[in-house]
Amino acid sequence: MCAIFVVQLPILASKYYPPMKKSVFYLGLLIAISIVALFIPAVPGPISTEGINSGDVAWMLAASGLVLLMTPGLAFFYGGMIDTKNMVSTMLQSFIAMGVVSVLWIVVGFSLVFGDSVGGFIGNPATFFMFQNVLDGKPWQLAPTIPLVLFAFFQLKFAIIAPALITGTFAERIKFKSYVIFLVLFCLFIYAPLAHMTWHPEGFLFKLGLLDFAGGTVVHMSAGFAALVASYYLRDKSVEKQTISPANIPYVLLGTGLLWFGWFGFNAGSALSAGVLAASAFATTNTASASAGLAWVLYDVVRGKKPSALGFCIGAVVGLVAITPAAGFVTIPHSLFIGTIASIISNVMVHWKLKTSLEDTLDVFPCHGVGGAVGMIMTGLFANTAINAANTTGNGLFFGEYNLIKVHLIGMVICIVFIMLGSFIILKLTDWISPMTMSQEEKQVGSDVSQHGEPIYPFEIEPMREAV
Secondary structure (H helix, E strand, C coil), rough: HHHHHHHCCCHHHHHHHCCCCCCCCCHHHHHHHHHHHHHHHCCCCCCCCCCHHHHHHHHHHHHHHHHHHHHHHHHHHHHHHHHHHHHHHHHHHHHHHHHHHHHHHHHHHHHHCCCCECCCCCECCCCCCHHCCCCCCCCCCCCCCCCCCHHHHHHHHHHHHHHHHHHHHHHHCCCCCHHHHHHHHHHHHHHHHHHHHHHHHCCCCHCCCCCEEEEEHHHHHHHHHHHHHHHHCCCEEEEEEECCCCCHHHHHHHHHHHHHHHHHHHHHHHHHHHHHHHHHHHHHHHHHHHHHHHHHHHHHCCCCCCHHHHHHHHHHHHHHHHHHHCCCCCHHHHHHHHHHHHHHHHHHHHHHHCCCCCCCCCCHHHHHHHHHHHHHHHHHHHHCCCCCCCCCCCCCCCEEECCHHHHHHHHHHHHHHHHHHHHHHHHHHHHHCCCCEECCCHHHCHHHHHHHCCCCCCCHHHHHHCCC
């Protein structure tokens, strides 16, 4: 046993890499934004409280906090699945999104999504630039009982987690600087237009009749299909694919719990008020996640595998993904069916992906891309106007009507083409600005040390594994 501990050598980041090249550009950019904010303080005029409901405000404040909690939950979920030498870096990619997207949202993000519509495809960036006209603005027309500023910050939490989901594909391979650049470009050119088209009353997809209660297209399909493109773009056929051994299963369990808990704000909060619709979305969310977690484990058993904690966690998250677009449009029994079917389909897709050259490290496409697409189709099948009067497109195919499923199939094709084409362009642009992939030497050492100089353990773990 002594021989095992002899190999515990101190790791110093400088042993492998010198300090990063100094750069003032990015700090200068943040300082410049801060100076602009100094001269555009957005001092409000008289703030009207007419029509504001204190109960709805209290619920939406709580829901906003729940949705934000999902991003740290995602950090633990992904961090526990990845190799030990990349855990800190993978988790930081989720946390840094909370900082980058929050600043971007104040400057121009909220305007691009919910500003005055430009052709139904994007918002006018000047409408709420630097959050002008937000604190004293009229409530959003689809959320008339809460202040506009609360609606804006609730929506911010969605914008944060959407690009953070893609980090499961980038894990172990992308340079941190390049990730941040991609993060900004994704928010501006993929998330913002898609959210505007889907959720703005003047948006192209909204007027088409597409139903997306809490982000099946906007969040999960955008992240999942961007991950598919990134998996193709970043693949290295010269290196044999290796199965990753999860670093910390309890982290995955903790992350799943935080995601499940936060998802109640994600879905039930999307009712934008504290009422029956929020309660219904709460119930469908829990039911779909429960059935999906069980379906994943049981399908693994059918395939001859042992029931695993990791399997239940992945399945539960797939159920949450699939019910997201449908949560406020379908009945509770139908949510059980949605969770089960989505979980089995995603499980099959995960095993199919393993046979390909795609490098989707943590299966973002099979779980979020496919899960979100299945959820959109299921919404077209099972939505019922009796659940939500805001559904003016009609009932789903299961109830004998065809218009909704037709709209959803058309909308899905449009979204997938837009996401994949746009993602390829911004990947190329990011790679041109800052080469994305790490060298083989950096990958061998691990991104915790090569990118951040912060190993999770103060000694080399690989020699210990080999000795054991």
